[in-house]
Amino acid sequence: MQQTPSSKINLLVIDDDDINIFIISKIVEKTGYDVEICAKHNGQLAIDYIKDLVDSQQALPQLVLIDINMPILNGWEFIEAFEALDLKATNDMYMLSSSVYENDIEKAKSYKSVKGFISKPLSIDRLKELLAAID
Template sequence: MNTKINLLVIDDDDINIFIIKKIVEKTGFEAKMVAKTNGSMAIEYLQELIANNEVLPHLILIDINMPVLNGWEFLDAYEKLGIQTEIDMYMLSSSVYENDIEKAKTYKTVKGFISKPLSIERLIELFEGKNTQAI
């Protein structure tokens, strides 16, 4: 039995969230997925978890282009939270701009850039990376 993985998806596209949820179900991993439709809602969610001393996400997938607080603004706000727990974060975007890929590399919290759509194979790789560590 795999350790339960907490996944936070930050994306304003309901169809994308639905697809990711279906992919999560097909991975065979026990995973709890929470979706927030903008960076501001995601920051509030993380603050609630911290305040209630609850388990933080093990993996965060972040879209770049969103209303209220976009992916980059979320990362800036996240860094101000001062979270010491290591969380694997990946930009998940339909952007094909090289400058977005390069910008993602400037954030120490971002482990990589994944082009949409997310594949089941790629998500399994991400989950397996988290599963090798004590959670």
């Protein structure tokens, strides 16, 4: 079995679909990594959460998975708001979407904070790769 990191990895999932959040949590359990999941149902709630972490001088999540289509503040708007905070963040952000549009994949590449685009559903192997890159 693969070595797992010794410290807990903080994962922020930004998705308005409770089923997707549940599936991601089950996939996390199967990776063997010690992961604490925080889920926010839209980009505004996620920005508020990140601001609270910064204000209280807590560490930002090391991995962020962002859905595109959400109410209030969608995935793209979240990324723009996050980048406007101008944090010296060292987290890995990925768009996680059921979108199959090439322009969404290309748009994800245009943001400095976004490391890639992952098509839903998230696989155990792909999540293991993301978590191993953090270690």
